[in-house]
Amino acid sequence: MKTKCTFFAESARILNEETVMDVIREKTEELEQEDPFYILDxxxxxxxxxxxxxxxxxxxxxxxxxxxxxxxxxxxxxxxxxxxxxxxxxxxxxxxxxxxxxxxxxxxxxxxxxxxxxxxxxxxxxxxxxxxxxxxxxxxxxxxxxxxxxxxxxxxxxxxxxxxxxxxxxxxxxxxxxxxxxxxxxxxxxxxxxxxxxxxxxxxxxxxxxxxxxxxxxxxxxxxxxxxxxxxxxxxxxxxxxxxxxxxxxxxxxxxxxxxxxxxxxxxxxxxxxxASAFTLATNIFGKREITDTDGALESIMYFINDGIYGSFVNVVNHHQKFHFLLIKKQDDDETVLPCSIWGPTCDSADQVVPETSLPNMPCGQWLMWPEMGAYTLAKAGTFNGFPIPEVIVVVPYTIWLWFEEHPHHRVSMISVETQTD
Ligand SMILES: Cc1ncc(COP(=O)(O)O)c(C=O)c1O
Incomplete structure (x- = not known):
């Protein structure tokens, strides 16, 4: 399929039937994969x-x-x-x-x-x-x-x-x-x-x-x-x-x-x-803390993910922006949900991404997917506490890849892209 590659870097992944979600799921199932990453569509x-x-x-x-x-x-x-x-x-x-x-x-x-x-x-x-x-x-x-x-x-x-x-x-x-x-x-x-x-x-x-x-x-x-x-x-x-x-x-x-x-x-x-909508972020839950009441009953859970307000979620602090996320399920969890909060990886207690939400009681290793994360995220992210900025995996639908490969140095009329992709 990949005969030449002049426009996109070798690492760009061509999508045929697969969706962005398929690529994310595949990546999170890699044994060694722990770091957060973006998919750029x-x-x-x-x-x-x-x-x-x-x-x-x-x-x-x-x-x-x-x-x-x-x-x-x-x-x-x-x-x-x-x-x-x-x-x-x-x-x-x-x-x-x-x-x-x-x-x-x-x-x-x-x-x-x-x-x-x-x-x-x-x-x-x-x-x-x-x-x-x-x-x-x-x-x-x-x-x-x-x-x-x-x-x-x-x-x-x-x-x-x-x-x-x-x-x-x-x-x-x-x-x-x-x-x-x-x-x-x-x-x-x-x-x-x-x-x-x-x-x-x-x-x-x-x-x-x-x-x-x-x-x-x-x-x-x-x-x-x-x-x-x-x-x-x-x-x-x-x-x-x-x-x-x-x-x-x-x-x-x-x-x-x-x-x-x-x-x-x-x-x-x-x-x-x-x-904004071209970038989807995937973060890994690498830690959790269970909060119990005086009788020892589970009250709420604090989840720790490996990207936070000093990284992709920098707008949480500046603009009180609300983010939404989806769970990438690897196994059938108990569907009962509990109050919980989601925190970034640094040692700063201000590093909180979502103060209040509801999630099932999950083991560490689960992944959260954050759609529409392309605006003022990566461009503003830093490496406070030594946590890296997520890598970006570029995915390109096949028809679009083909078009760009064939017209690498030309300005495209939107009409011609339309003809190629429809
Ligand atoms: C001068 C100027 N133009 C354009 C933009 C982009 O704005 P938006 O991302 O809301 O489209 C900004 C954002 O700060 C700006 O300062």
């Missing part, structure tokens, strides 16, 4: 890109590298022709090394260290965001030819992470900043916003697009010729809810305020959307 990313094209045909995705910079993720998205949102010079270099053209990159960090700004200038990265006068001063010295995108603050009422408390000028204050840019002789080409990561309020995009339009009008009045609207990230990464509601709000607002033919390019910076 390339097919899921390809499907997400296809879906995006279908639901948001006017919006070009610039993937937010910070969300998950696994080399296979970047390589697939580069081949599929997306753009990239980079936050630092390292991310820019990472993307350029894949042969991605500078015009497919936006340096979307509104407050950049000087050396990163100089590097962007040297590498001729055209687009970058700003939201303060001090950033404009830096840019006017180190990269005056940059095409600038003003980041405005428009917060969703319900989001996992509100970015507005750190970034974005209030739409009402944008004019002063635009005048400052004009006085410095800089070139403002567009408006950007981010409603908040893990947004649960699709109507926020509608309001944000209205605000962006108002700022565009101010920019025109000052003398700029803006042509770019960047609607940021915030889209759900899970299969449920899908992006349908988001797409509907966005498409309606775009039709009204940035209609086709108005001369505006529309881009977005999805992170979570592209990768």
């Amino acid at each position: 390339v097919g899921d990313i390809v499907e997400k890109v296809k879906l995006w094209k279908m639901k948001l045909p006017r919006v070009k995705p610039f993937y937010a590298v910070k969300c998950n910079n696994h080399p296979t993720v970047l390589k697939i998205l580069a081949a599929l022709g997306t753009g990239f949102d980079c936050a630092s010079k390292a991310e820019i270099q990472n993307v350029l090394q894949l042969g991605v053209d500078q015009t497919r990159i936006i340096f979307a960090n509104p407050c950049k260290p000087l050396s990163h700004l100089r590097s962007a200038s040297k590498l001729q990265i055209p687009l970058m965001t700003f939201d303060s006068e001090s950033e404009l001063q830096k840019i006017s010295v180190y990269y005056p030819e940059a095409k600038l995108v003003i980041r405005i603050r428009v917060d969703a009422t319900d989001a996992l992470v509100s970015l507005g408390k750190k970034f974005g000028v209030l739409p009402g204050d944008a004019e002063t900043l635009l005048v400052a840019a004009h006085t410095l002789g800089l070139n403002v080409v567009g408006v950007a916003f981010h409603v908040g990561s893990g947004c649960r309020d699709p109507s926020a995009f509608h309001q944000a697009i209205i605000s962006a339009k108002m700022v565009v009008e101010k920019a025109v009045a000052i003398g700029f010729q803006p042509y770019l609207l960047d609607i940021g990230g915030g889209f759900p990464g899970t299969h449920n809810p899908p992006i349908d509601d988001f797409a509907e709000h966005i498409n309606i607002a775009l039709d009204e305020f940035f209609p086709e033919g108005c001369g505006f390019e529309i881009i977005a910076e999805p992170g979570r959307y592209m990768v």
Whole structure:
């Protein structure tokens, strides 16, 4: 079956009839297997890109590298022709090394260290965001030819992470900043916003697009010729809810305020959307503690797994994110469930992944599977207490593998991937 392997690493596993669950089960049944691991399903990313094209045909995705910079993720998205949102010079270099053209990159960090700004200038990265006068001063010295995108603050009422408390000028204050840019002789080409990561309020995009339009009008009045609207990230990464509601709000607002033919390019910076559901984590229960009442009856169980809040579950502490998991059953356990908690492997008592749940009384050696773990997990994980970051096993559905192997150096039209996979 595996005749050539130019695009994917030799280690990528081709899926014929098997599912991700089959691969996980097989791996956990290996005698020596104890360490946690991820399965990265390339097919899921390809499907997400296809879906995006279908639901948001006017919006070009610039993937937010910070969300998950696994080399296979970047390589697939580069081949599929997306753009990239980079936050630092390292991310820019990472993307350029894949042969991605500078015009497919936006340096979307509104407050950049000087050396990163100089590097962007040297590498001729055209687009970058700003939201303060001090950033404009830096840019006017180190990269005056940059095409600038003003980041405005428009917060969703319900989001996992509100970015507005750190970034974005209030739409009402944008004019002063635009005048400052004009006085410095800089070139403002567009408006950007981010409603908040893990947004649960699709109507926020509608309001944000209205605000962006108002700022565009101010920019025109000052003398700029803006042509770019960047609607940021915030889209759900899970299969449920899908992006349908988001797409509907966005498409309606775009039709009204940035209609086709108005001369505006529309881009977005999805992170979570592209990768969350493509990664499934498997963790091993390597320890347990039974808590009994004064009569010696079993009250609850503490389970210890080999990945925690200093690894893949880092968002538990920062964003009170709830994770869900499934049991990978190796044997028929007693179905009676007990109150229990799930803890990470380090010696820190804060290293708790799930404070309260119900599970059967299981022996050590059982595995827990955590779906939809691709966003802000691996990219933020550390090795506190010496526990390693889980390895990533790449799996590729056969039709997709074949397509990439045959077109390793070409940008793919989503339509052609569709023809191949259906
Ligand atoms: C500037 C910027 N763009 C895009 C993203 C990606 O957001 P999300 O993963 O919610 O799509 C982030 C996330 O922090 C961001 O800061």
